[in-house]
Amino acid sequence: MKKLLFISAATLLLLSGCATSGVPEYSGKDYNQIKRYDTGVVIDAKPVVITDDGTGTFLGAIIGGVVGSTMGRGAGNTLATLGGGLVGGYAGSQVAKANAMELTVDLDNGEHVVVVAKGVNIFAGDRVRIVKDGSKVAQVYKIN
Numbered sequence: 001m002k003k004l005l006f007i008s009a010a011t012l013l014l015l016s017g018c019a020t021s022g023v024p025e026y027s028g029k030d031y032n033q034i035k036r037y038d039t040g041v042v043i044d045a046k047p048v049v050i051t052d053d054g055t056g057t058f059l060g061a062i063i064g065g066v067v068g069s070t071m072g073r074g075a076g077n078t079l080a081t082l083g084g085g086l087v088g089g090y091a092g093s094q095v096a097k098a099n100a101m102e103l104t105v106d107l108d109n110g111e112h113v114v115v116v117a118k119g120v121n122i123f124a125g126d127r128v129r130i131v132k133d134g135s136k137v138a139q140v141y142k143i144n
Contacts, residue, residue: 035138037131040107045123048116050098057089064088103140105130115140 068084100118115130117140131139
């Protein structure tokens with residue numbers, strides 16, 4: 001059982017280390033699209049957690065199931081595979097969570113908006129640029 005936990009944890013840590021951090025990300029289909037932006041002042045900022053969209057749970061369950069299938073024989077192998085999938089799914093969902101900030105912004109055009117941004121160090125009083133992709137927020141940057 002210790003071997004299963006160690007292999008599962010090591011695999012999930014390895015996969016989570018592949019993610020970029022602190023660098024804006026755009027999907028392959030919309031990196032070359034014209035974006036619009038608004039600027040304004042943050043009037044409130046509070047930490048929030050963005051939950052897993054299902055990808056982490058799915059990958060964790062697969063990895064856990066594969067690792068679990070290498071353990072035991074007969075009924076023990078079936079239980080190890082099932083247990084590995086369950087433990088991997090839970091671990092994957094936890095790894096895929098992200099810290100973010102919910103920002104209430106007074107825009108320069110007089111509007112008030114609330115946006116959620118991952119990987120930012122922005123606080124009340126900071127000026128920000130909100131890059132939009134249609135009605136979606138693509139990025140939020142602190143500006144001087």
